[in-house]
Amino acid sequence: MDLKQLRSFLHVAETGSLSKAAKRLNVTQPALSRQIRLLEEDAGVALFIRTGRGVLLSEAGALLEGRARVLSEEMERLKMDMTAFAGTVQGEVRLGLPPSVGLVLAGPVIERFRADYPNVRLRVTQLLSGALQDALLEGRMDIGVLFEGNVSSQLHSEPLWSEQLYFITAPTQPWASRKEVTLEECLEQPFILPGTKHGLRDLLDKEAAKIGKAINVVVEAESLAIQTELVCRALGSTILSYEACKSHVEAGRLIALPLVNPTVERVSTLVWSKDYPLTMAAQAMSEVIRESAAKVFTPL
The missing domain is CATH 3.40.190.290 (D-Maltodextrin-Binding Protein; domain 2)
Known part of the structure; x- marks a missing residue:
């Protein structure tokens, strides 16, 4: 089974819709449908039950979902471990913050990050949590802060304060x-x-x-x-x-x-997509956010 197909499968399972999952993944619906069809052919069993309102997991699909999620998370950890050998921290980080968090945290985080990682370009965007979650899921943001609750299962979520x-x-x-x-x-x-x-x-x-x-x-x-x-x-x-x-x-x-x-x-949480593992620069940003948040707020 192809990891890309498994990740696409997880997005369809979460949204319950091929069209919504295709939009999130920035692919066409026919292309996504083909990935799911190939995955079902490889599995030898239907993974979804098609309905007039979208799709539901079949019994086999529900079994695959749990195991596919474990595989996806393990691959994320592996890729993050490999980036630790990449050398100097450089590139770009796209950070998203809700307005209420940005008012307090943006200043100390950006000041510290720029001092420690001057070779990294930094893009900071302020968005309400729903729009920020969509941006993270679609790969338009690398890392952000969301409030615990309705955070997508396709996001890694780490409580901060x-x-x-x-x-x-x-x-x-x-x-x-x-x-x-x-x-x-x-x-x-x-x-x-x-x-x-x-x-x-x-x-x-x-x-x-x-x-x-x-x-x-x-x-x-x-x-x-x-x-x-x-x-x-x-x-x-x-x-x-x-x-x-x-x-x-x-x-x-x-x-x-x-x-x-x-x-x-x-509860405010540090989040990033399981489909887009953190680069070295984004990992550095995650550490700066953790340390800055611990100074501003009472950490959990």
């Missing part, structure tokens, strides 16, 4: 006089949040479901700057880390109330 989330709203009554707020209380409010494919939204939807509630999202904003600006205008509230809106809070435009009963935390 955890941070508490706050109820963020305009400084109006009754919130201006409060010191904290329960999750159930704040869920009665209209919210401004990113779309459902983003890590923060996924986390909050799950926390709300635990207490039998749903979030009343009146505006979906795919930009942290727009999100906080709309909250400043009292058009709704949101939930974020304190660092994500610190400047607005210190300027008196927003207030940040700790969530209690329960507290809500999110």
Whole structure:
């Protein structure tokens, strides 16, 4: 069995769709279909059940998925080990960060990396978590930081730190006089949040479901700057880390109330694609991120 075919198989298995997997892999659907057909011919059994809405794993496909994932991860580790013998760290690193992380971590990470690896070109992009995950899966980013939750199984994910989330709203009554707020209380409010494919939204939807509630999202904003600006205008509230809106809070435009009963935390993780093993330069970046994060945040 060909490793490329196995990796394509894993993407189809995860997305449940040949068209979605082809888009992610940046190949045509006929080319991807041919890879899957050849893999099925080699296996001597159908790996997917075709339906009107996509594909489902057959019994044989479910067995292959677990073993193919182990093989893919072992090949990733092997390639990473081999790059350790490649010599001087050079080339390019494409780093992706969510806005709330970039505000705090981008400065120290880039400063340290440029000092230690002056021969490496560095491209830094700020994206919300859903778009960042797509960029990593499609090979448009080498390494990034995502929030734990709905991270693709096709990404290597390493927890870095955890941070508490706050109820963020305009400084109006009754919130201006409060010191904290329960999750159930704040869920009665209209919210401004990113779309459902983003890590923060996924986390909050799950926390709300635990207490039998749903979030009343009146505006979906795919930009942290727009999100906080709309909250400043009292058009709704949101939930974020304190660092994500610190400047607005210190300027008196927003207030940040700790969530209690329960507290809500999110875990930030270092991620890269299992289909695109890290180069020496990207491995160096991963070490800089780990060390810088440990100085800025409380590591896990």
